[in-house]
Amino acid sequence: MMRSLTYGLRAWRSKTLAVTLMLCAIVALPARAETVHLLALGDSLTQGYGLIEDEGFVPQMRAWLAERGHDVRLVNGGVSGDTTAGGLSRVEWSLTPEIEGMIVALGGNDLLRGLPPETSRANLEGILEVAEAQEIEVLLVGMTAPGNYGPDYKAGFDAIYPELAEEYDTLYFPNFFRGILPEGGTPQNAAGMMQGDGIHPNADGVALIVEAMGPSVEELISRIQSGD
Known part of the structure; x- marks a missing residue:
């Protein structure tokens, strides 16, 4: 017993x-990190105009982030020819329920059309208001106006992005082309990094753009994960 x-x-x-x-x-x-869902809302620069699929901004940014250990789904919300008005018209339905953060890269086509800076500002502000209402973290990517529209136009347009970023407490990246442009330069100054139209970067140019902007996207991911 x-x-x-x-x-x-x-x-x-x-x-x-x-x-x-x-x-x-x-x-x-x-702990297994959950996938972070991001939307890249933009125009042909975001969409990857003139490039094969893997060479565009979104797939190259996805690869850059994955190489650094980030589990990210980055949705390509780029539409060729889109203005800030186009972005505003589709932002609400583009922000599907799983989206937690958004890269906003619009304004290039506003410049090509010479649209008034106050119009572009109002449209971008509308996009940020939608993001704020849905508690979406934002990285706002700036554009710089060329000098041929005059100093007043340039000053008005260039001020849009930093001022809105401060007002809405978004992250801010000063210029989409920052990785390939000399200080104060235009896309025409980026020899060897642009496609034949002088407007869109080639695959090597996109790689440099991604390298420059990537840390800001990492900061966006960090904001989402920390809940700040």
Whole structure:
């Protein structure tokens, strides 16, 4: 009888120890990071105009982030020829329920058409208001006006992005072309990094743009994950 009780006690202790060790192992396992869902709302620069699929801005940014260990789904919301007005008209339905953050890169086509800076500002502000209402973190990517529209136009347009970023507490990247342009330059100054039209970057140019903007996208991811 005593021998049977002793055996049973040992078996119970062994099972208890095994369960305890298993629970400790589970607790010690690193937490699996959840996928971060981002939308890149933009125009042909975002869409990847003139490039094969893997060479565009979105796939190259996805690859850059993956190489640095980020589990990110980046949706290509670029539409060729889109203005800030076009972005505003589609932002609400583009922000599907799983989207947590948005890269806003619009304004280039407003410049090509010479649209009034106040119009572009109002449209971008509308986009940021939608993002704010849906609690979406934003990285606002700036554009710089060329000098041929005059100093007043340039000053008015260039001020849009930093001022709105400050007002809406978004992250801010000063210029989409920052990675390939000299200070104060235009796309025409980026020799060897542009396609034949002088407006859109080639694959090598996109790689440099991604390299420059990538840390800001990482900051966007960090904001989302920290809940700030």
